[in-house]
Amino acid sequence: MKKCFLLLVSGMILLQTSAQTEDDTYIAAVLKKQFPSERYGASLVTEEYKFEKGKGLDEKPVVRVLGNTQATFVALNDGASFPYYQFYNQFVGLSNFNYYYRNRREKFVKLNIKAIDKPMTEDGIFLDDNRVKYYPVMLRQAGEAARFEFNELYTDSKYFTRLYLHAPFAQKEHHVRLLVPAWLDVDIKEINFETFKIQKQQTTENGHKVYSYSIRDAEPMASEQHAVGLAYHYPHLIITVKKWNDGAADQQGFESTADLYKWYKYLYDKCKNDPNTLKPLVAQLTTGKTSAEEKAKALYYWVQDNIRYIAFEEGYAGFIPATAQDVLKNKYGDCKGMANLLTEMLKIAGLDAHYTWVGTRALPYSHKQVHTMCVDNHAITCIYLAGKPILLDPTEKFGAFGEYAHRITGKTALVEKGTAFEIVEIPVPAAMANKMSTKANFSIDGAHLKGSIKITLTGEMRTNFFQVYSNIPSHRQKDYLKNMLSFGNSNIEVKSSNLLNAKNRDLPVVLEGEVVFTNQVTSIGKEQFASIDYFPLSLRSYKPTDKRKLPFDLDQVCLYEDDITLTIPPTMKFVDVPDALQVETAGYKFDGRYTVANNVINLKKQLSFSKPTIATAEFSAWSKFLEQLKAFNNNLLSAAPK
């Protein structure tokens, strides 16, 4: 029981009370008016980046980037508390991270305290080198100000990929300057600038080309459920060092995809695989397999089923795959390790297999457009069968051969081919490739509907089912099957259930059951009312509120297909039959209709999503669509004696 919600702000350091200036108070008032639900905001953020020459991995020439950031905050409310934090790691150093407050003379004075320094490993990663430094801040009164300053050192410009203009907090002004020296050729891509007002300028200062970007009155970056990645929506810069002269010679950066590939290959070649240790297992797994596809499947599925995901990503371990023999011995690895192991095993089996880099859908970039490391965050394998590339993702458990997880569809994959490479486009499947097909036959039994249900899952529907099912404790798996058969409806009692093709991911999975749908028939006098339509409850959380900023990410393209039949006694007839509904847009479609033949009513329904996102401009139509679906679902049928 909460004694007092004051406890919510406990644990914050009550620091020296800052004097307030008229300017701070004014800006606080302005920001509060613009962003009424915010408790604090930045009056001014400035970032400046300079470039210098240096040495990197294996003493190779690199460009280093030095950043300096100053951020001044004001409290928009009394008792505004927040942490101000900066991340760093082995490749991006952080120094001189200081906190300033205004003294009585209204000057900013450095506080004599150190930032709290903690590791900050990402979810799902066993170990990485990410750390965070932060100050817990408490500004007692509205208009009180705090300032922070820090320096960053990117030990290699390869890791200096993106700069956002928005932040998790409101900003009155945010200025970014890139001071590019004459010896350096840099490409700066502007992403999502068209939807925001950003001032740009290019000037010259002391022999440097200065690129300046400014944004004013910037709202905080939204954190919303089921949202597309921030890179799809918020303006940012992608900075790529193309080439430079280090005084002795010209050095190549990432001017093209070939340059990026060369760097990846350089790191990949540091992984010393020992194929001999894999040979016995490959021989065992491919015994009796005659075709290349059979061999590929045997090896692919074995890696999926037997290698657990445990990721060590510290330093260059985040870029160089673990050796195939280590991954096999440990029976664990990350995506790089699994892809490396699978690639080697396939090669041993005589297949044309290649290690492959790819960016998931969290990154909206293609290798053809962007030549820097922010384009990739995942590793898979590519094999060629009859000259055709087929991508295999061993991290994606239960993925079938030839099917691709949604998270990489529509992206480009960079395939290793020795000194050459290939960019492979990953196709986006049609909605019907990922299908949940439900067939049910019911009859009325008092207040209940009784009958049988059969659910067939293909594509990613099947994969997702197995990913969840296999991770449930065995003695609870039957409960999960019951849940599937009940469509999340607590009124469905599953009397028996059966799962077919559970071991064969190349076949659709089929779930059958005998069910009783209790409390479903409302009898009033001699009339009976019932519904045989099941609204996909999961869409409820995709209804946009007035305040929503970000597009929805449905995270799939798929098709739901229902064929439901209800048989009533021959002495009865159907009186009310819900009207049909058809809605079709470029991204989603619905077709539902009832047909009656004597004492049998049939509902055929198709709901498909061919585009995985709902843009903000589509919110109005999408909300209307959801209401239409709900109205269709809220229409019951009725029957009465003849």
Added chain:
Amino acid sequence: MRSLFIVLVATMVWQVAQGQSSEPFDKLRANVSQFLQQADAAFSNTQIPAEWQNQSAVIIAQKTTFSFDQRTSFRLLGAAKKSVIILEKERRKIKLLDQNAVTLFSELYYDGGDANNGFDGKVIKADGKVIPLELEKSVSIEGDDGVPGIFKSYTSTGDERFYKVPVNGLEIGDIIDYAYQVNNVAGTYGNFLEFTPIYYPCHRQYSVMKQQFEVKLDNNTYLNHRAVNGAPAFSERTEGGYNIYNWEDGNRPIIKQQVFLNSHMQLPMVKFQIVYSSREDARNLFILDRNELKRDLTPAELSKKAAGLLQAAQASASQAIPSVRYHLSKMEVMDANDDEYIKGCYYVLRHIFSVRRNELPGAVFASTMQQLMKMRRIDVQVGVTASRYTTSIKDIIFKSELEWFVKVKDKFIFPPNAMSNLTDIPPGMQGILAYMLPAGTGEATAITLPIVPYTDNVSNFSYQVSMSAANPDHLVVTSQHEHLRNNREGEIGKVMTYEIYQFDDWKTYGGWDDTEAMRPEQQDQLNADISKYRAEGRKLKPQFMETQLKEEFSDVVSYQRFQLTQDGRNPRKPALLYHEDFTLGDMVLHAGKSLLIKLPEFLTNQLQLTDEQRSRQFDADMRNLRTYNYTITFTVPAGYKVLGLEELNQQKENETGSFSSSAILANNVVTIKTTKVYKQLLVKKEDWPKVMEWVDAAYAFSQKKILLRKQ
């Protein structure tokens, strides 16, 4: 600027430099190697019973040992510090039968915070091959968030430094065999120490083939233990000058999920506590004589112990008395009638301790009330019992199991919490045996504590419902919620969130505003701060309550108002009463031109029993007797006729409980009334079908609809 969205939550990991010397890990291994290699038939097993093959994992064997050492460190100033060092070891051998278990055990955790701690393990493959753990790949963890409970020790002192290690070569069908050793130091400044009691249910997260405790103690240390509900007991032997206590148990399958299960009173369990004492100071211990461990304490013995604790609490109580009396005098109840005085004492104690500081320990509360009553020559008796959710009174062996109360003028008064009232009797104390301590040298009196009747534990829900003019598929609702006595306890945590009640608390009982003692500028600052937090609370509260409402209704279209009318903390107004206005979707269905309105669905969260829950292995503990009344009124829209109300009339009743409902139409308003009563506190498993009759009826009712036919 890098993107900055990672929320500062758990999963913080300190890094251990990779590739460092293996010396510390050799030490970790060495500290458990003997334990791991001990010959033990249970651990040599690799086969599991056929009936458990389809489970997630099976504990083949588990052994936990405790042994103790003492150390005295002398200090230049002050008394010598005596420390008790507990060496705890545990070995566990588990067969992993599915992916869930393999995932859970892919990372093992251990406490590496002390040089004498140990950890090691291995994977045993189906073909017998052994793969040792690679401790060198350990990574340290900040805090213990995210460390599964199965890896935490029983004797933790909060100083752990946890590490995690990935398990190599693990697959379904493998056995994992690991052991830890921890050294925990507990300091004592006196001559005794009672460690935190351990309650160990025999049924665990996984089925268990064999489990064992072994406690090795010297003559200054002993084991306070009891087996309940059919669990085996500890056996004792002497060996090499030590007392060895041994507990063995096995063949425990997983228990299926049950509603209304009182696990402490029904499931086999062993409880134990390690006690250190030098004999001369044994008087402070709950169990003074080791022979007492071998039998149930008689009422006289228990009350004598309680009396001793009450005596010991006197000093603390005496310290509390002056400020209580000061409040009472400010309230001018020192000379008021007995009832006002008793009430004043209770609420002042609630105010000073439960609201403003920390709740009074039970014995201190009892002693304080005893002294306060004696000052006014009001008859008072102190009583002790044990909560029904902890143990039965005959099985009390720990001081912490004693629950205290006083009886004044036929009222049973329990220690207050911030929300309680004078007449509250916690559900766990109702209907159970208690002992009233004798005044002087008399005998303790056994009594049965009263059960609050279901007519007192009442919740009244009222919903006024109409169709929205803006959208006829929406229902506009004005609701009122009233909760009394035990029913209030279940709701008050939610309702009081974001409420600042601490500073007005004195008003609820006619108390004295102690902020009067502050300087004017302090008062002004306090009032200003309170106003700010109240304003903040007014903004956050509706959002919070809307979130709570969404747990009950599938589509809350909008939430207009929350109003707390009274929190029930005032003895003159003991009901919790609040109002909400909101709009719901998903409550109106169509059938041609007719409408079906899901009015019965306002009986939210009705218990729906699964197939598994329809048969019981154990009696049902219904927690407390209670009544839920619903009144739902619905204005019939113009142009519609109501049908189907007769389907809503029903009555199901038997000695365990009842559900009744009625529906009428008058003046174009449908009024539905329902009453659900829990009549019996403890229901025998054979009578469970009787409970199902009215529970099923209530649930089925909540799924019904009324029909509006277009005229």
